[in-house]
Amino acid sequence: MVERLSGVALLVLVTYRPRYQPPWMAQSYATQIALSPLRAEGSRTVVQSVLQTASVPETVVQEIVTQAAGNPFFLEELAWNVIEHEGGPPVLQAVPETIEAVLAARIDRLPPAEKRLLQTAAVIGIAVPVPLLQAVTDLAAAEIHMHLGHLQTAEFLYETGRLPASAYTFKHALTHEVAYGSLLQERRRVLHGRAAQAIEELFVERLPEHYYALAYHYSRSGNTTKAVDYLHRAGQQAVERSAYAEAVSHLTAALDFLTTLPETCERNQQELGVQMTLGMALRSTKGEGTPEVEQLYTRARELCEQVGEPPQLFRVLWGLWQVYRQRGEEQTTRALGEQLLSLAQRLQDQDLLLEAHHALWATLFFSGDLATAQPHLEQGLRLYEPQRHRVHAALYSGHDPGVCCHQVMAVSLWLLGYPDQAVVSSQAALTMAQQLVHPFSLTLALYWAAVLHHLRRETPLTQARAEAAMTITTDRELSALLARATPLRGWALATSGHEEEGITQIRQSLAASQAMEVMEDRPYHLALLAEAFPLVGQTAEGLEALTEALATLAKSMTRWWEAELYRLRGELLLQQTVAQLEEAEVCFQQALAMARRQQAKSLELRAATSLARLWQRQDKQVEAHELLAPVYGWFTEGFDTADLQEAKALLEELGA
Numbered sequence: 001m002v003e004r005l006s007g008v009a010l011l012v013l014v015t016y017r018p019r020y021q022p023p024w025m026a027q028s029y030a031t032q033i034a035l036s037p038l039r040a041e042g043s044r045t046v047v048q049s050v051l052q053t054a055s056v057p058e059t060v061v062q063e064i065v066t067q068a069a070g071n072p073f074f075l076e077e078l079a080w081n082v083i084e085h086e087g088g089p090p091v092l093q094a095v096p097e098t099i100e101a102v103l104a105a106r107i108d109r110l111p112p113a114e115k116r117l118l119q120t121a122a123v124i125g126i127a128v129p130v131p132l133l134q135a136v137t138d139l140a141a142a143e144i145h146m147h148l149g150h151l152q153t154a155e156f157l158y159e160t161g162r163l164p165a166s167a168y169t170f171k172h173a174l175t176h177e178v179a180y181g182s183l184l185q186e187r188r189r190v191l192h193g194r195a196a197q198a199i200e201e202l203f204v205e206r207l208p209e210h211y212y213a214l215a216y217h218y219s220r221s222g223n224t225t226k227a228v229d230y231l232h233r234a235g236q237q238a239v240e241r242s243a244y245a246e247a248v249s250h251l252t253a254a255l256d257f258l259t260t261l262p263e264t265c266e267r268n269q270q271e272l273g274v275q276m277t278l279g280m281a282l283r284s285t286k287g288e289g290t291p292e293v294e295q296l297y298t299r300a301r302e303l304c305e306q307v308g309e310p311p312q313l314f315r316v317l318w319g320l321w322q323v324y325r326q327r328g329e330e331q332t333t334r335a336l337g338e339q340l341l342s343l344a345q346r347l348q349d350q351d352l353l354l355e356a357h358h359a360l361w362a363t364l365f366f367s368g369d370l371a372t373a374q375p376h377l378e379q380g381l382r383l384y385e386p387q388r389h390r391v392h393a394a395l396y397s398g399h400d401p402g403v404c405c406h407q408v409m410a411v412s413l414w415l416l417g418y419p420d421q422a423v424v425s426s427q428a429a430l431t432m433a434q435q436l437v438h439p440f441s442l443t444l445a446l447y448w449a450a451v452l453h454h455l456r457r458e459t460p461l462t463q464a465r466a467e468a469a470m471t472i473t474t475d476r477e478l479s480a481l482l483a484r485a486t487p488l489r490g491w492a493l494a495t496s497g498h499e500e501e502g503i504t505q506i507r508q509s510l511a512a513s514q515a516m517e518v519m520e521d522r523p524y525h526l527a528l529l530a531e532a533f534p535l536v537g538q539t540a541e542g543l544e545a546l547t548e549a550l551a552t553l554a555k556s557m558t559r560w561w562e563a564e565l566y567r568l569r570g571e572l573l574l575q576q577t578v579a580q581l582e583e584a585e586v587c588f589q590q591a592l593a594m595a596r597r598q599q600a601k602s603l604e605l606r607a608a609t610s611l612a613r614l615w616q617r618q619d620k621q622v623e624a625h626e627l628l629a630p631v632y633g634w635f636t637e638g639f640d641t642a643d644l645q646e647a648k649a650l651l652e653e654l655g656a
């Protein structure tokens with residue numbers, strides 16, 4: 001929101017602690033105001049608001065002001081401590097030296113019943129629903145409300161809600177911490193166990209809302225098995241709503257607890273489930289090809305062999321397939337894809353079959369085997385059912401298989417020579433992702449929509465889709481996806497008059513993706529950089545980017561864009577100070593051959609147009625016309641796109 005405030009008639013006022021570093025302070029419209037400690041006069045006002053009519057010596061008031069050093073919370077608590085102090089009139093020695101000592105002294109002076117209730121409330125948490133407190137204490141409702149009223153008057157707690165049920169909150173996190181710390185460890189453990197059981201009974205119909213609380217209480221009660229179960233559920237829940245950083249926190253804690261349990265089949269089965277869910281979260285936050293993710297799935301495969309679970313083995317193999325696809329290990333990736341299909345067919349499971357085709361359509365598309373990928377895409381559309389398969393995002397790829405199928409189909413259709421049908425498929429992916437309300441799937445749909453508009457050379461739409469994807473990835477901390485979407489925005493900026501800014505953005509995102517070992521789209525993104533460099537006269541740098549892109553092909557499996565890499569190289573060679581005509585022609589021929597081998601008619605049209613234009617310069621009009629005319633004549637749609645319009649104009653020149 002802060003990034004969008006420039007020029008807007010809106011004031012946003014926020015507070016934060018000194019060690020926090022806000023990312024927006026460099027903005028010209030941001031102003032920082034240091035909140036200094038209260039001065040003596042203000043401190044006295046705070047103290048008096050607590051003391052009111054209590055008779056307190058001036059020396060004690062002065063000691064409170066001095067000791068608190070202008071901290072309002074400390075001032076209040078010190079004042080409460082003084083007026084509650086036993087033994088007659090307040091004296092100087094009644095002022096403790098630390099806020100923790102103040103709070104501990106005040107809690108110790110409470111009547112026993114109120115002290116026990118406050119300690120029990122502290123076990124439940126900073127926010128305390130009264131029905132839960134009553135279930136843990138077994139006190140009558142009237143007695144609880146009476147004690148809570150006294151604790152509120154003394155400003156330990158305050159009421160935060162009455163509907164649908166009464167609830168209280170600790171006045172300050174430090175108050176909660178001191179009250180919790182005043183309990184003996186064994187008593188604390190018993191109360192945590194009671195709290196967990198009470199939550200299960202009171203909220204049985206809304207248990208998913210309390211998974212993390214249950215995990216917390218069971219872990220503190222010593223029931224490790226149940227703590228792991230609820231941490232796993234909380235992690236799974238976080239994955240389903242694309243809150244991957246939160247999921248990693250829950251699931252890592254679950255694995256830490258599992259290390260304390262003896263090796264049994266049940267324990268290994270539980271670890272396998274946690275590892276699989278953690279794999280989903282780590283792939284989204286760390287990147288799918290990182291050693292950390294590979295180690296996780298390797299461990300999961302070992303566990304599968306121990307517990308013997310074929311459906312789980314399918315998910316493990318799917319995770320490993322993702323790892324090696326990101327690494328660009330084509331042979332291993334294809335082998336795993338075929339293994340997944342064979343296992344799904346052997347188990348006669350339609351859901352697994354969908355994901356096997358999912359793995360194969362992605363493998364074949366990225367490797368440039370477009371014709372072979374089509375049957376798998378078609379099978380995917382036939383098998384996919386939105387309601388039935390929406391859970392697959394949390395089980396396999398992190399994104400919805402139906403959305404993926406439509407978006408890959410869209411780019412594949414453009415490559416195969418159907419630009420208009422590609423737009424229809426892309427829109428279907430976006431619509432489906434929006435209906436599913438699944439941020440990760442929507443981000444991918446937006447990313448690939450941006451890719452499609454780049455292929456169609458539609459700069460404003462490319463930028464709009466890329467920025468929409470970047471907004472979601474930033475909000476959801478999806479670093480790997482952010483690194484994939486940003487280059488497209490950089491390309492759009494560079495081609496719309498913001499060359500330096502666009503180039504900088506592409507280069508920064510390439511560095512970020514390399515750090516995360518996200519190699520999947522690197523050749524394509526380097527090609528975007530190669531398109532942008534000549535706009536500022538840096539043709540040599542563009543050629544260097546293409547050299548790296550071609551060298552990276554072996555590591556990335558992104559061969560669907562290989563023909564265009566050769567064509568772009570040819571175009572940049574022609575832009576050199578001394579045009580390298582022969583080498584450029586070789587590049588165009590390579591692009592033409594690769595496009596034909598992949599049956600990528602749109603890339604064949606581009607390569608043929610570039611080669612025909614070169615031949616035109618060499619007075620080979622007839623050869624140029626004979627090359628380009630049949631390719632252009634093959635198309636039945638997309639005549640309003642830039643590629644086809646350029647080809648048509650060139651043919652008219654050649655015909656003249």
